[in-house]
Amino acid sequence: MASHPAKLPLILKGIAALAVLAAVALAAPSIARLPPVEAPTGFDNQTNGFTTQTQFDLDRTQFEAREDLADGLGPVYNAAACAECHQSPVSGAGSQIAELRVGRFDGVAYSDPPGGSLINDRAIDAAIQEHATGADNVRTFRLSLNTLGDGYVEAIPDRAFLDLQARQPPGMKGTIIRVPVLEAPGETRVGRFGWKDQHASLLSFSADAYLNEEGITSPLVPAENTSMGLSMAAYDTVPDPEDAATPAAPYGPDVEAFARFMRATKAPARDPILAQTPEAQAGAEIFRQIGCAACHTPMLQTAPAGTALHGGRLVVSAALGDKILHPFSDFLLHDVGTGDGIVQNGGPGTRTKLRTAPLWGLRTRDRLMHDGASLTANDAILRHGQEATPVVHAFLHLSPAQKSQLMAFLASL
Secondary structure (H helix, E strand, O other): OOOOHHHHHHHHHHHHHHHHHHHHHHHHHHHHOOOOEEOOEOOOOOOOOOOOHHHHHHHHHHHHOOOOHHHOOOOEEOOOOHHHOOOEOOOOOEOOOEEEEEEEEOOOOEEOOOOOOEEOOEEOOHHHOOOOOOOOOEEEEEEOOOOOOHHHHHOOOHHHHHHHHHHOOHHHOOEOOEEEOOOOOOOEEEOOEOOOOOEOOHHHHHHHHHHHHHOOOEOOEOOOOOEOOEOOOOOOOOOOOOOOOEOOEOOOHHHHHHHHHHHOOOEOOOOOOHHHOHHHHHHHHHHHHOOHHHOOOOOEEOOOOOOEEHHHOEEOOOOOOOEEEOOOOOOOEEOOOOOOOOOOOOOHHHOOOEEOOOOOOHHHOOOEOOOOOEOOHHHHHHHOOHHHHHHHHHHHOOOHHHHHHHHHHHHHO
16 A cells, blocks of 8 residues: 555544543543532422423322322222321421331230231221231331432432441441342342331332322232231222333332432422521531431432442432432431330341431421420430430530520521
8 A cells, every 4th residue: 555644644633633532531430520519408399400390290299199099099098198298398398197006025026916017097998997906015106207308318329328337436336227129129228218217219118108108009019908917808999009010110100200209309408597597506516516416417428420229220310419418317227215116127126226317307397206206306305315325415414505506406407
């Protein structure tokens, strides 16, 4: 082949340009990885960017929609809509609504009653109404939890919880349990949702709640509950699964809408005025100094955008990835002396343990602790014991002015 010396400079320039492009391409991941930013907050019914506002509004409408018998409501259930229990001050938040759980403990071993620990408050027929019995010597109420910002919680990597646990004082180390991800058979993740950390996935959480709270089955949980161990086939007239799969929604259109809605919610917002006062800012430091922050962790960070979770069924989007959040919870199980006595996914050792209650949105709640029996922050603090005993002792030794500052901080959350 004949050479063309006149073209050589152009060829060299082309090679150099390709080298520059290759270097840029290799560097692209580090360039594209932006520093973490604060997760958006607000009680404004606006999307966090995970979905469009139009999709968010559609999903919120489904979250608020009341089911009826034709939809498969019941036969035993607690509510006819998600928003019946999650609506203060907006859909997706918590409320004063509580569910009833019972169990049996003989001083050594725990067991569920027939049909499980949940006693549904409602039934479509009087013949199948559930009740606690004399044999159920473990009895507890559990308040409805806030779900706002849970998309960020779902996106926290498991490693973050392990690192957090490792940094906690020896007598205050939280318990981590790994729980099944229903949409990814065989896979487990660190539990973070529910009073007992029963779930790690919002799809799993949605399907479980749809069955246990509204009595509606779906592809992830296709079997109807019983009434205290007795079959309800005679009362269940809608074929299971009632939230049936479609090509666009293989886990059920409703269940997928619920999960998508929660993933798209903003995190609970602090009081913008009170949070900036000197009293609340001083209270935040006192909160840290006396040890509250060991479990009520002020800050966590989500996984990078593009991270695959749940067997690849969820990829962390830019709206959820690399976000800093302030839930004031480690989402781990602790024994602070107020445990509800119920065993779920965590095994016998978790009977007296509960998930650290996230304090974001605290100002929107008028009943505190898992059972709603504490009506003020001061009452709730004084109920703490066991692992939290040193913190309560430190609280009792605060001056009146310091306690006032701490309360101002909590009131700002």
